Amino acid sequence: MPPRPRPPAQRHQWWRWLALIVLLLGVNLIAGVGIWTWRLWQQLPAVSALQDWHPAEPLRIYAENGQLLQVIGPQIRYALPLQKIPLRLQEAFIAAENARFYSHNPIYYPVSYPGIVRAAWVDLVHLAPVQGASTITEQVARNFYLTRKKTITRKMAEILLAYKLAAHLSRAQILDLYLNKIYLGQGAYGVQAAARVYYGKDVDHLSLAEMATLAGLPAAPSAFNPIRDPKLARMRRNYVLRRMEKCGYITPAALGTALAEPIRTAYHAPASNMAPYATDWIRQWLEKQFGPDFTYRHGLRVYTTIHPQDQRAADRDMAVGLENYAMGLDSLDPKAWRGPIAQLRGAALRQAAAGQRPAILPPHDPANLRWGAVLEAGARRATVALEGQSTVHLSLRDVDWARSAPEGRIPTAVDQVLQRGDLIWLRPYVTAVSAGTGNPVWGTKVWHTPRHPGWQLTQIPRVQGALVSLDSHSGAILAMTGGFSYELSHFDRALYAYRQPGSGFKPFVYAAAMDGAAMQAAGNPSFLTPVSLIKDTPLTVRLADGQVYQPTNYSKRFSHTPFPVWEDLADSHNVPSVRILLHIGIPYAVSYVQRFGFPARQIPRVPSMVLGAGDFTPMQIARAYAAFSSGGFLPKPYLISRIETANGGRISLLDCPLGYTPPPRETAIPPGVAFLLTRMMERVIRGGTGVAAQILHRHDLAGKTGTSNGEDNAWFTGYNPRIVTTVWVGYDNNQGMGHWAAGAREALPIWVHYMKSALRKQPDLGFFQPPDVVRARYDPQTGTLADAGQKGREGYFLAGCLPPPTPPEFPSINAFIHALMHIF
Structure with missing residues (x-):
């Protein structure tokens, strides 16, 4: 007898159970995500305080003529209101980072959902978080409140904070915060600091190409750094310029001119680092008086009495004078040559000749000295790689002060002093003797620098000095x-x-x-x-x-x-x-x-x-x-x-x-x-x-x-x-x-x-x-x-104290001793 067929309802019942389970899981997932999102929202900080936000500015110390002597603080910042930032520079950052920043479409502002989908696909393909999709609003949220760690939780918090920011702040306020907060490499935070660090000028003096270069930095400040990698920075700059032309911010003619401009950047120190002893005293006093937070983060401006020209002369002349003593050039007591700093061999010598600073040296050259590595040494001259940047030659005149002992003989050949591989200190050449006028018994020698000085072997003096x-x-x-x-x-x-x-x-x-x-x-x-x-x-x-x-x-x-x-x-x-x-x-x-x-x-x-x-x-x-x-x-x-505070008050x-x-x-x-x-x-x-x-x-x-x-x-x-x-x-x-x-x-x-x-x-x-x-x-x-x-x-x-008509009587020694008895 043939089997009885299964009823249709019974045949498909398991599909209904599966659908029910999927539905329940979906509802639970949505509920869980909703609860998680709500709790994350509750934990988010209030953003209303950003309406009155002022960036933490470092301590700045100025010379008498207004020259910046020193910047001391964790970050290089210059607060600049949005109205003082050129419109073209604003447009460069918008074109590079968030072309729909001024859009009213909720799909693109304050969060770009197409961008999120695109980034998610790229991350999925690479099985790693390689691409971001943060709008300018999201970047502001992250920079102020979140970490840069790439996780789903952080990204969700960033999105929610972006909505909070959009609800409390205008686009102008958000862009103001962004352009003053964004990190642009070389320790510079904000566009004004970056303009000074990379170009040595203010933002309103930047060319279109220079603005585009800065606008290309937020994506990867280290990779697109124009100082470290001009080629990669040029590629990124050109991308920004083309985006600006596509968005209608610049004309094709302006685009062509800017694309042809070469990358010209160099590190411009935020300060001259002049008068370090004076600025260090100021730093220590301020920190002791007001604490480190107020000292280094509240934009204090200290105006000093230092004259830059006089300070440069003081530092230079103190260094040369002490070096002369260590070399026996201004002393009647001969001084000993203590020998080279170190002996470099093989790879170490090749690396030094190529410009790699030997680890034995201090982080920076002291005073007016520069280091060199001896490549060859003969009787008449030595060839020296000057910090791996150039090659100089030292003659017997440049090393003849060096003796093996204080009473040793004056060398008659260069290779009696220097050998291949010697790591040495050099300084601009000064004459060994230049006698002053008058009584020669004091033996004073006042040095001078020849018109074409060249270089001279020297050594770090152990003697010290001070000038006020x-x-x-x-x-x-x-x-x-x-x-x-x-x-x-x-x-x-x-x-x-x-x-x-x-x-x-x-x-x-x-x-x-x-x-x-x-x-x-x-x-x-x-x-x-x-x-x-x-x-x-x-x-x-x-x-x-x-x-x-x-x-x-x-x-x-x-x-x-x-x-x-x-x-x-x-x-x-x-x-x-x-x-x-x-x-x-x-x-x-x-x-x-x-x-x-x-x-x-x-x-x-x-x-x-x-x-x-x-x-x-x-x-x-x-x-x-x-x-x-x-x-x-x-x-x-x-x-x-x-001393002035950031708002112009006096301390x-x-x-x-x-x-x-x-x-x-x-x-x-x-x-x-x-x-x-x-x-x-x-x-x-x-x-x-x-x-x-x-x-x-x-x-x-x-x-x-x-x-x-x-x-x-x-x-x-x-x-x-x-x-x-x-x-x-x-x-x-x-x-x-x-x-x-x-x-x-x-x-x-x-x-x-x-x-x-x-x-x-x-x-x-x-x-x-x-x-x-x-x-x-x-x-x-x-x-x-x-x-x-x-x-x-x-x-x-x-007047009233003319010489007496007769010589004054000096007290006897016995009388003086008697007076001393009362003192002691």
Whole structure:
């Protein structure tokens, strides 16, 4: 019997069950997606705050002339309102990133669904998230609130946030946010920062091709970077230009012109990175005062007193001077060549010759040095790859300073110094000796650069230095260098190196001795004048603690002939200076020198005080000498003129140690005393220890050398009626610099070169003679007033403090010891 056929209803019943299951799964899926979307929506941040958004701008520090010195912060930004961004630049970004940005079709704004479908298909084909589909609105949402991680959750959040943005902000507001927030490579955020980094100009000066280049960057800032890959950047730029023409933003003629324009980009540092010691002090003070967030993200603008031209000269001349010392070019003590930085062999040498920086080097070249790799070395010359960019040749002249030991022989062949594979430091060539004029006993050598300098072997000096240059009337810091190279050492010796100034401290004690009114008020009427005679004979002082103090002169000799005070200062004799201190008394001297801004705790109450036994910073010494330069006024040094917030508000400088302070209205010392000391220190340059400064051929210079005991500190401080500059040279560990080291040899040449630049536009007018100074005739043999009818000589004196008719009586040593007993 044949089988009975299955009823149709029963035959297709399983299809109904399948459909039901699929339906239930779909409903659950839709419900799940809906719930997930709703919960994601609830978690999204509010976007209404973006209506008043301002980008986090870095700290910017400016020079006195408005030049940008330093930008410090996590990002390079320049906030620019949309109305200040050229329309053509806006159109370039719209054409490249979201051509339907102004569309009212919900399929394309704020989210482009065709773009999502296209990107999804590409991702499916590649089985990876390779293509994005974010509109400008979505990119704003991602940049402000989301990460760049490519996940479905992040993409959904981006879409939902785009709708939120569109509901709260206009298209102009969204485009404003986009163009100021978008990352465009090289650390630049926003179109203005990118224009400055890539082209060194503002957005309103960009050409059409340059605008298209920037508009091509958001897709892949690293890949389309015109500095790293000009060829790929050109392809991307041309794509943007064609999109602009297709969208009707530019004409075919403009397209052709822009396509023909070559890629011309170079990295333009956001700042000159000049005056690093000064800007670092500002950064540290701001961070300590206001915290890092406010300091680096709120667009602070700090305006300083730094003169760029003077600062460049200070950095350059300090570096050359210290290098000269390390090479033995300006010293009577020969220096040893410490050998090459390293020996390169095989692949390492080939890579260095091709321009790859050896890992042993610091990240950046220090000061004025550049590295080189020796490719060949012979008797007459060496061939060197200069940072892999060019090839230079060194002759025997360029290496003849190098010795194997301090007392070693001068090399007679180049290959006695250099060998193939040597990694060395080079600098622009300077002449080894250029003697100054005047007394040759000091052996001062002032270098100069030939017209065609070439290159010279050198080495990083271990000795350090500092330079401070002030406007002596206002206290404005014109230039400040805290060491050989900020790259190698951030320690600011100009502000924090406390060192003995040696004979550079004498003028302050001499000023105390010249101030007759102050002397009389202290109970000692025996003031001195510039022509008072001081003995130069051996001196022994037994101190209260039983120790014996016997000062000596630098020359270790005595003249046994009394010196006038001015000559004693000019030739920097030590023993007569101690006698002057004994004459006026230590308590009075300690009190008086505080008028120059020295804290009492730093002034030692010992006979060697006049010889610079205390420890002072270059900034303190420069400020003190400003009292002589300014005619008696003691300004407060300041580095910061003003600080402005991003909205133009001012920040108070009352608590800033180097903030602006109005110039003093009252003098610290009588103008006449300042004038007399200046006249005496003019003689230091005319025929004393500072005679090498005559090479400047000016008549308005005064100054004083200083060398501490043991030759471990060398100083020179000099000034004209407007600028005072202090130079210090020494080792960080306070070791001696050599038997023949002196302020006249190590510090003075640096001062001369710096002042040559700083005084270039300063008139040579001489120092003003104040009303409290008179002229009178005196007897140079006795230092007393000339008798009627006696010829004598004419000199300057304080009114009311003329030389006495008879030589002043100096107190006996026993009387001085008795006075010391009361001090100790």
